Amino acid sequence: MARLSDTAPVHGGPDEPLLRVESLTVSTQDRPLVSDFNLTMSRGERIGLIGESGSGKSMTTTALMGLLPEGVTATGSIKLAGHDLDLVGAPDQQLRRIRGNDMTMVFQEPLTALNPLMKVGPQVAEIMLKHRTASSRAAASAKAVELLAGVKLPDPAEAAKAYPHQLSGGQRQRVMLAMALANDPALLLCDEPTTALDVTVQRQVLDLILESVQQRGTGLLFITHDLSVVANICDRVLVMNNGQVVEEGTTVDVFSRPQHPYTRGLLAASDLDATDADGRLFTVASAGGYTPPAPDHLVDEVPAAAVHTPGTGAKTTETEAPAPTTPATGPAEPAGAVVVGPETTAPATTTLDAGAPVISVKDLVRTYQRQRTSLFGKRTEVPALRGISFDVAAGQRFGVVGESGSGKSTLLRILAGLDQPTSGSVRVAGNEVAGAKEHELAELRRQLQIVFQDPMGSLNPRMRVQDIIAEPLLAPGQKVDSARQRKLVAEMLAAVGLPADSADRFPHQFSGGQRQRISIARALICQPRVLVADEPVSALDVSVRAQVLNLLSDLVDEYQLTLVFVSHDLGVVRYICDNVVVMNRGQIVESGSTEQIYEAPRHDYTRTLVNSSMSLRAELAAREAALSG
Amino acid sequence: MAIRLLVNLARFAVTYVAATVLVFLFMRAIPGDPAQIALGVNATPELLAQTRAEFGTDRPLIVQYFDWALGLPMGDFGTSYVTRQDISPLVLDRVQVSLILVVLAMIVALLIAVPFGTLAAVKHRSPGGILVSGASQLGVAVPNFLAGILLVVVFAVGLGWFPANGWTAPAEDFGDFLSRVALPVLALASVQGAILTRYVRSAVMEVMSEDYLRTARAKGLGKMEALLKHGLRNASIPVLTVTSVQLAALIIGAVVIERVFVIPGLGSMLLDAVGNRDLLTVQSVVMVLVAITLIINLVVDVLYTVLDPRIRKAS
Numbered sequence: 004m005a006r007l008s009d010t011a012p013v014h015g016g017p018d019e020p021l022l023r024v025e026s027l028t029v030s031t032q033d034r035p036l037v038s039d040f041n042l043t044m045s046r047g048e049r050i051g052l053i054g055e056s057g058s059g060k061s062m063t064t065t066a067l068m069g070l071l072p073e074g075v076t077a078t079g080s081i082k083l084a085g086h087d088l089d090l091v092g093a094p095d096q097q098l099r100r101i102r103g104n105d106m107t108m109v110f111q112e113p114l115t116a117l118n119p120l121m122k123v124g125p126q127v128a129e130i131m132l133k134h135r136t137a138s139s140r141a142a143a144s145a146k147a148v149e150l151l152a153g154v155k156l157p158d159p160a161e162a163a164k165a166y167p168h169q170l171s172g173g174q175r176q177r178v179m180l181a182m183a184l185a186n187d188p189a190l191l192l193c194d195e196p197t198t199a200l201d202v203t204v205q206r207q208v209l210d211l212i213l214e215s216v217q218q219r220g221t222g223l224l225f226i227t228h229d230l231s232v233v234a235n236i237c238d239r240v241l242v243m244n245n246g247q248v249v250e251e252g253t254t255v256d257v258f259s260r261p262q263h264p265y266t267r268g269l270l271a272a273s274d275l276d277a278t279d280a281d282g283r284l285f286t287v288a289s290a291g292g293y294t295p296p297a298p299d300h301l302v303d304e305v306p307a308a309a310v311h312t313p314g315t316g317a318k319t320t321e322t323e324a325p326a327p328t329t330p331a332t333g334p335a336e337p338a339g340a341v342v343v344g345p346e347t348t349a350p351a352t353t354t355l356d357a358g359a360p361v362i363s364v365k366d367l368v369r370t371y372q373r374q375r376t377s378l379f380g381k382r383t384e385v386p387a388l389r390g391i392s393f394d395v396a397a398g399q400r401f402g403v404v405g406e407s408g409s410g411k412s413t414l415l416r417i418l419a420g421l422d423q424p425t426s427g428s429v430r431v432a433g434n435e436v437a438g439a440k441e442h443e444l445a446e447l448r449r450q451l452q453i454v455f456q457d458p459m460g461s462l463n464p465r466m467r468v469q470d471i472i473a474e475p476l477l478a479p480g481q482k483v484d485s486a487r488q489r490k491l492v493a494e495m496l497a498a499v500g501l502p503a504d505s506a507d508r509f510p511h512q513f514s515g516g517q518r519q520r521i522s523i524a525r526a527l528i529c530q531p532r533v534l535v536a537d538e539p540v541s542a543l544d545v546s547v548r549a550q551v552l553n554l555l556s557d558l559v560d561e562y563q564l565t566l567v568f569v570s571h572d573l574g575v576v577r578y579i580c581d582n583v584v585v586m587n588r589g590q591i592v593e594s595g596s597t598e599q600i601y602e603a604p605r606h607d608y609t610r611t612l613v614n615s616s617m618s619l620r621a622e623l624a625a626r627e628a629a630l631s632g
Numbered sequence: 633m634a635i636r637l638l639v640n641l642a643r644f645a646v647t648y649v650a651a652t653v654l655v656f657l658f659m660r661a662i663p664g665d666p667a668q669i670a671l672g673v674n675a676t677p678e679l680l681a682q683t684r685a686e687f688g689t690d691r692p693l694i695v696q697y698f699d700w701a702l703g704l705p706m707g708d709f710g711t712s713y714v715t716r717q718d719i720s721p722l723v724l725d726r727v728q729v730s731l732i733l734v735v736l737a738m739i740v741a742l743l744i745a746v747p748f749g750t751l752a753a754v755k756h757r758s759p760g761g762i763l764v765s766g767a768s769q770l771g772v773a774v775p776n777f778l779a780g781i782l783l784v785v786v787f788a789v790g791l792g793w794f795p796a797n798g799w800t801a802p803a804e805d806f807g808d809f810l811s812r813v814a815l816p817v818l819a820l821a822s823v824q825g826a827i828l829t830r831y832v833r834s835a836v837m838e839v840m841s842e843d844y845l846r847t848a849r850a851k852g853l854g855k856m857e858a859l860l861k862h863g864l865r866n867a868s869i870p871v872l873t874v875t876s877v878q879l880a881a882l883i884i885g886a887v888v889i890e891r892v893f894v895i896p897g898l899g900s901m902l903l904d905a906v907g908n909r910d911l912l913t914v915q916s917v918v919m920v921l922v923a924i925t926l927i928i929n930l931v932v933d934v935l936y937t938v939l940d941p942r943i944r945k946a947s
Binding site for chain 1: 757842843844846847848849850851852853854855861862865866939940941942
């Protein structure tokens, strides 16, 4: 890395780098968290810092801000243009003048990053008053409204008077950005700023960040685990693993000609458009056979992906659909027609599978009642599901896509018999959920099992893995002696690829991906016909995600399962599912085969969703196209 | 917000009425005829009947209930069966004394707890913070009557700085009032302060790990500045909850302290009345205690809405 001479003037010209970090090492008393981190950033440059959880990327940025937690220390040197001071080891009093003024930060979790008891306007104004960049309280308030308008909040004057809980996640992140930009900092640090947001909102916020830093010539250090986001926004990337930068270079170079095996593995695992010879996703282990998206290919690929040929989508997928695993049993059963939502305007979707529907949902309505806001007024009703209908044939891989508030979680709860519909009917493997009493649902519970989103929260920390996995066998009506339980658990552990001695350990001794394997083992031990997966990989690191998806896919085939896969991530659903319903505000806006929905979305909402979701290849192609003119 | 207040008032009214019914029924369930108690075992049936008529205990229960319950809000608690005196002026006198004691004790407790609890949280790794935590642990373990006796031994008997007991109304002689109220207030406040210190500490510790405090630091605020501007109000919400519960407990806890310091408060009145089997007085004092507790809850609920915008309904 080229190092500038140390005699560079403090208030140097445009050649002086904005930020120069040299051999930054962050460590606790016992071990280093970040070792020998070096970075030189020019003014207005946008650099991505990529890494998985535990890679040290967040520690690096916290060290830059001088906000390391107690017991964590930094050595090395951090220099910011315009300041003579080495930020490492500088007294807090001096750092305070830089934080919020020359260097600001947007954090990951917009829901908790703002003070819940303070109106949004004053929170934005505070940063200007603190650094005396506004002459008076009134001037700061006026500027705050201006800034809120700058981040495209509708009705900024009203927004300034709102409390954080009155704004949506995306809006709160805009407020954070307004705050961070208030003093026109030279450097903006963003730590996973869009990870917690919905797909469509993520796109908008990213565009806003990009636009804002470009306009002001602000340097951007963007921390994320999401490679497609980096490809979208950054010129240069650093890849971190285990506290060390393993590779750096321009975005196009690193992503199309990765040098380090880790980078290659990460790329392979996050590229959901690429599969190996067996049609499986690449993992870090199998990355050897992976061909990164080469720049020349990209340009060719774009039109092919963007141009859709209406009408052909459904037909082509017919041949791609897997053979029915369970033949129709009774002649009286109608052919398992897929998904005809009441509002689907499209011609009846093609029959994909001859199997009888395992899940049949008719006119499903679920309305929640909000607490009454006046003594005599009526309770407000909040419709979560507004009458949806679909069938899922046996052996199908059925995707449910939607953003937060779409009703997909409510749907899932009802399918699993954890909630009751307000009206309509839900039959799962011959069991009617609507109106069923708890004891009548035992059979349903045996036929349908769930893998939940959060591998940390969904396993009881006080139970051994053996007992966790065997628990579904304890349900009433099943008599499995303990020797057989142990044998079944051992089989399941082998099936999900965990060592046999895992049975005697506790959940906290496993990583997120391993815990999700435990969840899958627990779900499958009673041999259900239907497996419902609720965002099973969205809490996992990219490199683990591919492994778990491959595993799920294998097991669905092996155990002849019907899979209902709920996700906000279109890329993941596209890989794993044959059929998809798109939900928005409690309704199915579109349904059909996966390819048809992705290649030729008919509904406006689906189109927005598809356009907003990012794939590494598309983002990289866009970057290439922009670079070449 | 107005709706919330209305709902709270309605809840207050319902609870209050239910409490009057319960208290009334419990008192009647206690065996023994007040007239018999007042006259002794040798009373003639005629005298008994006359006394019952005088007390009104010969009337049906429902009539007796309404007679008593409807008088309460007007401040008419009836006439004692034992002393044959009007209960109301006595109770109102005693309430003042008890409330002064309890409110002062709570203020002093908060004055101890908020700074020390915050300190213990901010410096939870340094000797000072550990010392505060340890001291508060000790304070929680000491019953307040013991604290009272210790205070008397040291400051009244040993040093002679304060009188050991007695009461002077503040309007009478404010200086004397202060010197007499100091030790009982300190006895109540030291234990309360220790309990609240622990709650303040954990509330502040929790707030310190919140993301918005990190945001405040990233804006350029210093650690203490961020805590004071963004943290304390957030931390005050759980502390308020505990304070309201403790305040109600303190009113009852003051009973013992009033005994130790010979203070003519509600507590000593209640104990005397129980000892004398003065049912109507017990009934009335208990009702006053219930009403005070309900009012505290009502006020705290209103304070929540003032403190926390998330509770206010968007209207």
